[in-house]
Amino acid sequence: xxxxxxxxxxxxxxxxxxxxxxxxxxxxxxxxxxxxxxxxxxxxxxxxxxxxxxxxxxxxxxxxxxxxxxxxxxxxxxxxxxxxxxxxxxxxxxxxxxxxxxxxxxxxxxxxxxxxxxxxxxxxxxxxxxxxxxxxxxxxxxxxxxxxxxxxxxxxxxxx
Numbered sequence: 001x002x003x004x005x006x007x008x009x010x011x012x013x014x015x016x017x018x019x020x021x022x023x024x025x026x027x028x029x030x031x032x033x034x035x036x037x038x039x040x041x042x043x044x045x046x047x048x049x050x051x052x053x054x055x056x057x058x059x060x061x062x063x064x065x066x067x068x069x070x071x072x073x074x075x076x077x078x079x080x081x082x083x084x085x086x087x088x089x090x091x092x093x094x095x096x097x098x099x100x101x102x103x104x105x106x107x108x109x110x111x112x113x114x115x116x117x118x119x120x121x122x123x124x125x126x127x128x129x130x131x132x133x134x135x136x137x138x139x140x141x142x143x144x145x146x147x148x149x150x151x152x153x154x155x156x157x158x159x160x
Contacts, residue, residue, distance in 0.1 A: 055142050055157035065157055088113045101136040
């Protein structure tokens with residue numbers, strides 16, 4: 001009896017693949033909603049309030065973005081992303097409002113910190129003058145587009 005149920009389940013699964021395709025059955029990313037001027041106004045300070053804060057990457061929850069407003073209307077952005085127990089990558093940049101819901105930068109510095117077994121570490125600058133952008137994706141969602149290495153492209157960050 002068990003074998004019949006397994007064969008039937010297998011046949012149903014195969015039929016659904018033919019009907020929908022494998023990609024239709026796999027969970028995909030949530031739809032991305034761009035935030036436009038009607039939703040966030042730079043003049044009212046809503047975009048700054050929406051962008052500023054702590055963000056966490058939503059899949060592995062290892063990448064962190066910390067955004068703090070500066071007095072001149074720009075934002076100090078610090079990003080940390082561990083590559084395991086022995087290595088952590090850091091980015092520092094100053095982002096400025098561009099189009100509604102977007103913040104761009106062209107002064108990014110990427111540093112890699114490697115830890116030794118005794119807890120000490122060494123740091124090496126990977127690059128300077130990096131560029132990219134951050135995009136608000138609806139309420140409490142953010143994406144980061146890194147022009148230098150494509151580090152977090154397609155990653156979604158949630159506001160904490």
